[in-house]
Amino acid sequence: MRVLSGVQPSGKLHLGNYLGAMKQHIEAQEANECFFFIANYHSLTTVQDAAVLAQLTRDVALDYLALGLDPTRANIFRQTDVPEVTELTWILSTVTGKGLLERATSYKDKVARGIASSMGLFCYPVLMAADILIYHSDVVPVGKDQTQHVEMAQDMAAYFNNTFGCEVLKRPEIKLNEAHVVPGVDGQKMSKSYGNTIDLFDTAKKTRKRIMGIKTDSTPVEDPKNPDTCNVFALYKLLAEPAEVADLEKAYRDGGMGYGDAKGRLADVVERVLGPARQRRDTLAADPDAVEDVLRTCAGKARSVAKNVMTEVREACGLVAGKDTHR
Numbered sequence: 004m005r006v007l008s009g010v011q012p013s014g015k016l017h018l019g020n021y022l023g024a025m026k027q028h029i030e031a032q033e034a035n036e037c038f039f040f041i042a043n044y045h046s047l048t049t050v051q052d053a054a055v056l057a058q059l060t061r062d063v064a065l066d067y068l069a070l071g072l073d074p075t076r077a078n079i080f081r082q083t084d085v086p087e088v089t090e091l092t093w094i095l096s097t098v099t100g101k102g103l104l105e106r107a108t109s110y111k112d113k114v115a116r117g118i119a120s121s122m123g124l125f126c127y128p129v130l131m132a133a134d135i136l137i138y139h140s141d142v143v144p145v146g147k148d149q150t151q152h153v154e155m156a157q158d159m160a161a162y163f164n165n166t167f168g169c170e171v172l173k174r175p176e177i178k179l180n181e182a183h184v185v186p187g188v189d190g191q192k193m194s195k196s197y198g199n200t201i202d203l204f205d206t207a208k209k210t211r212k213r214i215m216g217i218k219t220d221s222t223p224v225e226d227p228k229n230p231d232t233c234n235v236f237a238l239y240k241l242l243a244e245p246a247e248v249a250d251l252e253k254a255y256r257d258g259g260m261g262y263g264d265a266k267g268r269l270a271d272v273v274e275r276v277l278g279p280a281r282q283r284r285d286t287l288a289a290d291p292d293a294v295e296d297v298l299r300t301c302a303g304k305a306r307s308v309a310k311n312v313m314t315e316v317r318e319a320c321g322l323v324a325g326k327d328t329h330r
Contacts, residue, residue: 006035007140007175009042009082009131012059013049016066017200018273019185019193022241027144027180029071037077038138038305039067044082044089045131048124064294066203069284074297082134084302087309091133094316096126098162104128108151116196132156136172137309144178153177167319171312185241186234188217201273204281211270215263224261235265243272 008028010020031037041063043056050056060081067079082088104110107128114120135143135156143153153175160172184192187199194200201213217235222228230236230252240248251268254260287294317324 004035005139005141006031006037006178007039007135007138007143008145009040009045009134010063011042011046012056012063013046014059014195015200015202015204016063017193017195017202018238019187019200021070021203022185023146024144024180025067025070028077029067031144032073032077035142038140038308039072039077039079040082040085040134040305041080042082042134045127048121048127049118061291061294064298065284065287068287068294068297069204069280071280074301078301078304080298080302080305084298085137085306085309087306087313088130088133088137090313091137091316092126092130094320094322095132095136095159095163096129098166099129099159103155103158107155109148128152128155129159132159135175136160137312138305139173139308139312140175141173142178143175144180146180150177150179163316163319169315169319171315171319186237188213188234190218190234203277204284207274207278207281210273210277214270214273215266217266217269219262222262225258227258228255228260228262230255233262233265235262235269239265239269239272242269242276247272 006028008024010016010024016025028037028039041060043060046056046059050059064079068074072079104125110125110127113124118124131152132155135153136159143156145153154177157174160174163172164170187193187197188201189197189199191197191199201210205213214235217238219233219235220228233255236251236255239251243251247268251265255265316322
């Protein structure tokens with residue numbers, strides 16, 4: 004089964020990215036053919052500093068590799084290393100009605116948050132559909148907030164096939180990520196937009212300090228506490244072993260434990276999960292040529308698939324080009 008997903012290099016990746024998507028992506032490589040692209044075209048809607056975007060793109064590759072993505076079993080590559088995706092974006096835009104894009108809730112949400120209403124932002128779902136369809140993806144793992152974009156890709160595949168009387172573009176299926184919504188330090192969904200994240204690869208000291216600042220209620224130390232409404236426990240439950248979760252839950256309900264102790268336990272388990280990966284990341288960052296080789300090799304495999312799909316797309320449309328144009 005071919006699994007496709009992407010991640011925007013629009014800021015430092017955080018614990019919400021890991022628990023909400025990256026962990027499932029890395030697990031998927033065990034039994035699937037995986038294509039994971041770094042969506043640097045998409046990031047241009049919000050990141051318009053060349054040096055910053057280049058660094059953030061490298062950071063995403065480092066983060067995935069450090070967390071266990073194996074480039075011999077899964078492909079990680081820059082979106083821009085497969086230029087055919089922009090060609091398919093244009094072709095899909097010619098068979099997609101404006102009304103479909105106007106119904107995109109993500110676009111409305113971003114504009115409401117003050118992001119400039121550019122054509123890139125408005126047409127974002129078309130580029131995302133091209134990202135998915137150009138690899139004949141079987142499954143796209145996403146969070147609930149991204150399901151509409153995959154549904155739009157399904158629609159665009161149908162529009163293209165119906166318009167040109169073919170079955171060239173394959174309908175992708177949605178796979179919801181298993182993780183629950185990951186709370187940030189303020190209790191809202193963890194997001195770069197809210198400034199409430201716990202970054203994946205800060206130092207252990209900075210990470211602990213961030214965790215100790217998680218918002219909690221004012222229940223006295225000696226009183227029982229409700230783990231079901233506590234942001235600290237919600238995060239702990241996503242990272243710790245079942246026996247550890249049960250032990251902390253009992254401590255909450257029994258009383259006699261302060262939130263500072265619970266935050267300390269969370270910081271310990273975060274370090275247990277991310278500490279070894281931080282060391283691997285430091286080693287990888289010291290050899291940028293090796294990381295670049297991974298990205299280029301994986302991009303070559305992805306582009307080979309994309310070229311074959313685009314050959315079928317052009318033939319279906321009647322687009323004729325010179326013999327050497329699409330090397």
